[in-house]
Amino acid sequence: MSTFSELTIDFETRSDVNIKTHGAYLYFATPHAKALLASYKIDGGPKKRWRYGQKCPDDIRRHVEAGGTIAAHNAAFERLLWQLVLAPRNGWPMPKTTQFRCTAATAAGMSLPRDLEGLGNALDLKVKKNKDGMALIRFFSIPRKPKKDEDPDGIYWHEPEDHPEKFEQFADYCDDDVEAESQADARMVPLSEYEQDLYWIDQVINDRGIRIDVKSARAALRIAERAKVILDREMTTATNGAVTACSQVSKLVEWINGQGVAIPSAAKAEIEELLESDDLPAHVRRVLEIRQEAAKNSVSKLTAFLKRCGDDERLRGAFLFLAAGTGRWSSVGAQLHNLPRPRKIYGDTHPGLLTLFENFRHGDPDWLRFLYGDDLGKPLHLISDALRSFIWAAPGHELVVADYSGIEGAVAAWFAGEQWKVDAMFDLIRDPSLPDLYRRSAAGIFNTTTDLLTKKDPRRQVGKVSELSLQFQGGVGAFRSMARNYSLKMDPVYDPVWEVATEDRRAAAEKRYEQCVARGDPVTGLLTRRAWIAGELIKVGWRATHPAICTAWKLLETAIREAIESPGKQVSVLKCTYLVARGFLWCRLPSGRCLAYGKPRLSQQVWVRHKNVATGAWYDDSEAMERQHAESLANIGLLKIEGPAKPTATALGVDSVTKRFSRFALYGGLAFENIVQAIARDLLANGIKLAEANGYPVIGHVHDEILTELPRGQGDLDFFTDLICRLPGWAQALPLSASGFVGKRYRKD
Numbered sequence: 001m002s003t004f005s006e007l008t009i010d011f012e013t014r015s016d017v018n019i020k021t022h023g024a025y026l027y028f029a030t031p032h033a034k035a036l037l038a039s040y041k042i043d044g045g046p047k048k049r050w051r052y053g054q055k056c057p058d059d060i061r062r063h064v065e066a067g068g069t070i071a072a073h074n075a076a077f078e079r080l081l082w083q084l085v086l087a088p089r090n091g092w093p094m095p096k097t098t099q100f101r102c103t104a105a106t107a108a109g110m111s112l113p114r115d116l117e118g119l120g121n122a123l124d125l126k127v128k129k130n131k132d133g134m135a136l137i138r139f140f141s142i143p144r145k146p147k148k149d150e151d152p153d154g155i156y157w158h159e160p161e162d163h164p165e166k167f168e169q170f171a172d173y174c175d176d177d178v179e180a181e182s183q184a185d186a187r188m189v190p191l192s193e194y195e196q197d198l199y200w201i202d203q204v205i206n207d208r209g210i211r212i213d214v215k216s217a218r219a220a221l222r223i224a225e226r227a228k229v230i231l232d233r234e235m236t237t238a239t240n241g242a243v244t245a246c247s248q249v250s251k252l253v254e255w256i257n258g259q260g261v262a263i264p265s266a267a268k269a270e271i272e273e274l275l276e277s278d279d280l281p282a283h284v285r286r287v288l289e290i291r292q293e294a295a296k297n298s299v300s301k302l303t304a305f306l307k308r309c310g311d312d313e314r315l316r317g318a319f320l321f322l323a324a325g326t327g328r329w330s331s332v333g334a335q336l337h338n339l340p341r342p343r344k345i346y347g348d349t350h351p352g353l354l355t356l357f358e359n360f361r362h363g364d365p366d367w368l369r370f371l372y373g374d375d376l377g378k379p380l381h382l383i384s385d386a387l388r389s390f391i392w393a394a395p396g397h398e399l400v401v402a403d404y405s406g407i408e409g410a411v412a413a414w415f416a417g418e419q420w421k422v423d424a425m426f427d428l429i430r431d432p433s434l435p436d437l438y439r440r441s442a443a444g445i446f447n448t449t450t451d452l453l454t455k456k457d458p459r460r461q462v463g464k465v466s467e468l469s470l471q472f473q474g475g476v477g478a479f480r481s482m483a484r485n486y487s488l489k490m491d492p493v494y495d496p497v498w499e500v501a502t503e504d505r506r507a508a509a510e511k512r513y514e515q516c517v518a519r520g521d522p523v524t525g526l527l528t529r530r531a532w533i534a535g536e537l538i539k540v541g542w543r544a545t546h547p548a549i550c551t552a553w554k555l556l557e558t559a560i561r562e563a564i565e566s567p568g569k570q571v572s573v574l575k576c577t578y579l580v581a582r583g584f585l586w587c588r589l590p591s592g593r594c595l596a597y598g599k600p601r602l603s604q605q606v607w608v609r610h611k612n613v614a615t616g617a618w619y620d621d622s623e624a625m626e627r628q629h630a631e632s633l634a635n636i637g638l639l640k641i642e643g644p645a646k647p648t649a650t651a652l653g654v655d656s657v658t659k660r661f662s663r664f665a666l667y668g669g670l671a672f673e674n675i676v677q678a679i680a681r682d683l684l685a686n687g688i689k690l691a692e693a694n695g696y697p698v699i700g701h702v703h704d705e706i707l708t709e710l711p712r713g714q715g716d717l718d719f720f721t722d723l724i725c726r727l728p729g730w731a732q733a734l735p736l737s738a739s740g741f742v743g744k745r746y747r748k749d
Contacts, residue, residue, distance in 0.1 A: 006069045009040035010177045014141040016155050023308045025316040028084040039174040056092040064093040073181045075102035098200050106188045108322035110596040111653045122661050125183045133173040202321040208699050209314030213390045217302045219363045220383050224299045227365040227379040231294045238287045246294035296380040304334040326678040342385040391746035400715035402740030403705040411679045412471050414734045416552035425735035438463040444545035447500040466542045473669020476535035477523040490531035497537045509536040553668030560649045564600045590730040591682040597651035604645040687724030717742050
């Protein structure tokens with residue numbers, strides 16, 4: 001056993017491989033990868049330095065050989081350096097993966113920024129990330145340009161001995177990083193044993209990697225290049241030379257507007273919106289379709305796959321542990337979590353995957369069009385359809401893949417106590433031929449029965465979109481966004497949903513629409529009146545059939561407010577407990593894991609009515625607003641405050657889009673969403689651990705899907721799906737099920 005508790009270390013390195021485009025595995029695989037210097041502390045002792053050319057420090061050697069813990073920020077980088085370079089090439093002791101602990105993961109577990117600079121600012125550390133470090137990294141860690149008398153194909157560096165002052169600054173920068181990491185670590189709550197073990201499993205999964213069909217991918221890229229030349233030619237013809245390439249976005253927008261069709265940008269959503277119009281001129285429609293095909297991101301995906309593949313054709317390091325505040329993973333680099341869905345027609349009209357990939361290898365887009373026709377055989381569409389299947393098993397192996405069925409809906413119903421839905425899910429697990437939840441949801445919205453609303457009834461799609469968009473307190477805007485994802489047009493839904501609505505619901509929907517128009521709600525500008533009212537009636541209908549979930553939003557909001565008002569008091573609600581301590585609002589999940597919300601506080605908000613400046617009339621609707629801001633507007637007559645102030649919870653967290661550490665409102669629907677997604681993540685983690693423990697090595701996971709790879713004939717799908725659905729003690733009576741497939745190539749089952 002080590003006489004030291006922990007080694008905290010930070011390395012500065014160099015390599016001729018671009019880590020951003022090729023990833024850390026290939027960065028360290030090159031023979032030019034090298035550690036330049038390190039700063040470290042052992043057991044909180046004084047900072048020490050190591051520089052290249054020196055042997056491994058004796059205290060580090062003793063610590064590692066004794067099995068001591070190695071802490072680093074984004075520890076996968078230090079681990080790979082150690083295991084791929086320092087140990088095999090430089091004679092350092094080889095540490096086990098289980099010796100590493102990642103302080104960036106610790107930060108993420110508390111919903112703090114992962115990056116050291118953001119973490120230092122969030123914790124207001126005395127020593128923070130040195131902003132001058134990036135310039136030094138570019139100077140010493142990236143190859144310099146060859147001089148006139150040097151081989152232009154050679155690899156050259158700014159050597160430390162030639163720039164001693166700069167290199168000393170580099171060492172100071174490394175010192176500051178270690179000190180900042182150490183200070184941050186002392187302020188944070190470490191991962192639990194369960195989560196730390198899961199982190200090590202995550203590292204093993206990333207090390208195994210996912211095999212890519214490199215030969216087919218290269219052929220598909222050749223097809224894509226030729227197809228884009230053809231599309232550019234078609235674009236030139238369709239616009240009479242005004243736009244000569246599909247990538248000329250500004251010229252394209254200008255041309256479309258010049259045809260009397262308004263379009264603000266060539267964004268995917270804008271093009272899809274226009275293509276849904278029945279009165280779109282045919283020549284404009286054709287131009288939009290050409291652009292839509294050319295803009296498929298399949299090419300960039302395949303390029304990312306190939307750039308990150310090693311000599312064994314495996315892509316590694318694609319998964320990021322604790323990427324979201326809920327604890328969910330994300331995918332980095334090649335982004336395996338947002339692979340496109342194949343077209344519905346794929347698999348019915350198209351030939352099998354084997355035939356399709358054989359045709360890819362011809363490298364000829366005209367061949368694909370000849371085989372599948374001008375409509376189905378668009379090369380970039382075909383590549384997009386097959387993108388998942390460029391992932392395949394190693395020779396003599398096959399993939400065993402399982403996907404949890406409707407896991408967020410199951411967790412939401414179980415957590416909130418929506419018992420009719422829980423019972424329905426158990427019925428479906430026992431007998432999959434029964435009406436599914438989308439039909440049941442639609443039946444509630446349209447006031448009918450599942451006997452009359454069959455599987456092929458178009459109203460089922462309304463039920464599906466409702467289930468995916470409304471359970472987290474979403475409204476018309478949320479429904480519209482999800483409807484677009486599933487190509488559901490809202491205008492045609494108006495008549496059937498209006499017909500079954502009560503007079504009270506009709507009147508309330510119309511009144512709310514007028515209120516939203518009056519206050520300039522942007523969604524009313526994106527939808528027709530009929531479509532907006534249809535969305536509102538669907539929302540009201542869905543909520544009426546889910547009273548327990550709607551109640552859960554209110555209960556969570558009340559519990560959060562009570563916990564913030566009484567720091568140190570445990571407030572239990574449904575299957576969770578809230579507590580404010582150490583400057584955080586903690587939400588203990590059924591699993592025992594905690595979600596964290598930084599610096600919680602109650603902001604006094606009031607309900608206000610706005611004044612129409614043009615007419616002087618007061619709008620009928622009201623909205624919540626921060627009291628101080630409302631009072632300033634009320635003083636100049638722009639609004640009226642109605643009723644006393646009400647405390648609303650806010651907290652600090654990392655914005656999922658901007659990645660900034662900022663304050664946000666923690667309302668009931670958001671708290672419910674966080675909890676549901678966190679519980680779903682804990683069930684996925686449980687499934688991954690069960691798979692690993694029972695001889696199913698995991699190579700990846702996509703949302704709620706687990707991918708494993710075994711020698712051909714050794715995987716049992718029924719056993720595997722049953723295995724990952726074994727419930728932990730805290731999740732008893734949760735309706736969890738899964739389905740999957742066994743095959744050579746990955747696909748959407």
